[in-house]
Amino acid sequence: MLIDVHAHFLHPRTPRADWRERNVSRLTAGARIGISVHVASILGSWGLTSPIYFPSPRDVTAGNDALLALQREHPDAIRGYVCVNPNYTGHARAEIVRGLDAGMIGIKLAASRRADDPLLDPIAELAAERRIPVLQHIWQHRRRDWTGQEASDALELCVLAGRHPSVVFILAHIGGGGDWLHSLHAVRDVANIYVDLSGSGVDGGMLEACVASVGASRLLWGSDLTMDTGWAKLRYLELLLTKEEQALVRWKNAARIFPPGAFPAD
Amino acid sequence: MPNCVDVNAFLGAYPWRKVPGTSPESLAKALDRTGIDTAWITHLPGLFWRDPTEGNAWLYEAAGKQPGERFKPVPTVHPGLAQWHSVLTEARAAGAPAVRCDPLYLGLEPAGSEMRALTAACAAASLPLMLAVRLEDGRQRHPNDRAGELPAAAVRALIRSDARVRLLVTHADRGFIEEVHFGSTPDEARRIWWDICWIWGPPEDHLATLLDTIGVERFVFGTGQPLRIPENSIAKLDLLDLTPKQRAAIESGNVAELVS
Numbered sequence: 464m465l466i467d468v469h470a471h472f473l474h475p476r477t478p479r480a481d482w483r484e485r486n487v488s489r490l491t492a493g494a495r496i497g498i499s500v501h502v503a504s505i506l507g508s509w510g511l512t513s514p515i516y517f518p519s520p521r522d523v524t525a526g527n528d529a530l531l532a533l534q535r536e537h538p539d540a541i542r543g544y545v546c547v548n549p550n551y552t553g554h555a556r557a558e559i560v561r562g563l564d565a566g567m568i569g570i571k572l573a574a575s576r577r578a579d580d581p582l583l584d585p586i587a588e589l590a591a592e593r594r595i596p597v598l599q600h601i602w603q604h605r606r607r608d609w610t611g612q613e614a615s616d617a618l619e620l621c622v623l624a625g626r627h628p629s630v631v632f633i634l635a636h637i638g639g640g641g642d643w644l645h646s647l648h649a650v651r652d653v654a655n656i657y658v659d660l661s662g663s664g665v666d667g668g669m670l671e672a673c674v675a676s677v678g679a680s681r682l683l684w685g686s687d688l689t690m691d692t693g694w695a696k697l698r699y700l701e702l703l704l705t706k707e708e709q710a711l712v713r714w715k716n717a718a719r720i721f722p723p724g725a726f727p728a729d
Numbered sequence: 730m731p732n733c734v735d736v737n738a739f740l741g742a743y744p745w746r747k748v749p750g751t752s753p754e755s756l757a758k759a760l761d762r763t764g765i766d767t768a769w770i771t772h773l774p775g776l777f778w779r780d781p782t783e784g785n786a787w788l789y790e791a792a793g794k795q796p797g798e799r800f801k802p803v804p805t806v807h808p809g810l811a812q813w814h815s816v817l818t819e820a821r822a823a824g825a826p827a828v829r830c831d832p833l834y835l836g837l838e839p840a841g842s843e844m845r846a847l848t849a850a851c852a853a854a855s856l857p858l859m860l861a862v863r864l865e866d867g868r869q870r871h872p873n874d875r876a877g878e879l880p881a882a883a884v885r886a887l888i889r890s891d892a893r894v895r896l897l898v899t900h901a902d903r904g905f906i907e908e909v910h911f912g913s914t915p916d917e918a919r920r921i922w923w924d925i926c927w928i929w930g931p932p933e934d935h936l937a938t939l940l941d942t943i944g945v946e947r948f949v950f951g952t953g954q955p956l957r958i959p960e961n962s963i964a965k966l967d968l969l970d971l972t973p974k975q976r977a978a979i980e981s982g983n984v985a986e987l988v989s
Contacts, residue, residue, distance in 0.1 A: 484934075485932045485934075488932040489931065491931070492931035492932060492968050495967070495968060603869065640868035640869065641869050642869050663866070664866055665957045665958045665961040666865075666869075666956065666957060667748045667750060667954065667955040667956055667958055668747055668748050668749050671749060688932070689930060690931045690968065691929070691930030691931065691936075691961060691964045691965045692930075692961055694964040694967070694968070695958055695960035695963070696960075698960040698963075699958045
């Protein structure tokens with residue numbers, strides 16, 4: 464069993480003419496890697512009619528609808544995060560309820576509002592109520608603002624996690640850019656933050672640092688935009704972890720933090 | 730010719746963060762683990778020294794201690810220092826398959842007069858010149874690690890500067906490769922080889938696209954280890970639908986062309 468906790472799909476109302484090929488490619492590569500379930504999100508229109516990281520409510524809904532359609536099309540292989548923009552509190556909460564009721568299993572927060580902002584509290588409260596995890600997009604050690612996103616870093620996620628200790632937060636793509644060591648130091652003692660291993664970064668020493676920081680019991684496997692790097696990390700983890708620890712990272716930790724019955728063999 | 734040649738490997742400590750597996754013994758173990766027969770190695774700390782060639786003697790010694798063709802030394806040249814021509818002579822004598830120069834780490838103009846002189850000398854000596862676009866993702870570099878990335882324009886300028894020179898460019902992504910390849914004449918493009926370590930696999934499929942649009946013959950196997958885990962470049966190939974012949978070309982056959 465292998466669960467990818469950080470996947471994305473595209474849909475026709477995005478700037479990508481090759482959206483269908485990219486979706487097929489993810490599923491085909493996933494089959495070769497042995498991925499059982501892709502837990503995915505769609506960030507609105509991916510920039511077509513509102514910015515990727517600041518999606519309009521209309522685009523948020525359309526993106527979630529597209530993901531729900533994919534989930535229905537591939538009931539064994541795809542699960543969805545409800546993507547929301549916390550700046551629209553009412554819409555975000557309603558969208559979460561709608562998505563979960565339709566079978567989605569988590570919440571995706573990208574970079575529309577800093578993680579420690581009070582506007583995230585109503586969303587985290589709903590996550591606690593529905594017992595679902597929150598995948599938070601992270602810039603590993605954000606030293607400045609970056610164009611196109613209001614990115615958060617691990618310190619800010621730790622603040623949010625401290626305010627909502629019953630919610631599991633997933634620190635996104637430790638290999639997705641920035642100083643991963645900074646993040647790993649920050650989350651070491653924050654028990655309700657899990658680390659997602661996805662991202663294009665395959666730095667020597669990064670996986671050792673992940674294991675040293677949070678241990679196998681708080682690591683989650685994922686790919687994000689580069690499935691080759693995900694597969695490489697999976698192979699390298701065989702050097703660092705026992706079989707049982709590998710199983711935790713591959714799927715057991717995910718099965719524990721997502722709602723019961725979220726996965727076929729769960 | 731070995732079955733799999735990693736043209737992009739390093740030995741020695743990295744100044745900007747702790748990296749495991751930088752000793753010759755550790756690299757040899759990584760090669761065993763991943764089924765790589767030969768690694769082209771450069772002395773990593775030397776890249777950051779004022780005279781990077783001071784790391785070359787150790788590099789030759791480390792390569793010589795390994796059996797057969799396990800390690801092949803790729804010494805560093807600094808064309809801004811006096812006597813730099815001797816590095817090329819030494820490299821030839823030591824059986825080095827290439828020499829490398831990363832101009833921005835040395836404070837040189839990437840296509841300035843020193844680099845053009847080096848390019849011409851490499852061409853005359855029939856030694857390929859290796860250059861890295863980057864060593865780390867720009868978003869994660871140490872705040873004081875401020876050397877710029879190699880610009881695509883510099884590669885275009887260098888390949889045009891001598892009709893015989895052969896370049897091996899590592900750590901380039903799809904956009905960089907396309908810009909240089911399609912910004913060059915077919916003859917120029919045929920004298921540039923690209924390592925695959927920084928090119929994305931599925932679902933974006935950058936590597937598959939490049940193999941289709943530019944050609945399998947332009948790509949060689951490289952990992953960037955130990956700064957990057959070598960499993961990544963192997964996974965990239967495992968995710969492609971390559972014929973055995975195409976895979977062999979990337980893993981070793983194209984390297985033979987590069988050094989011929």
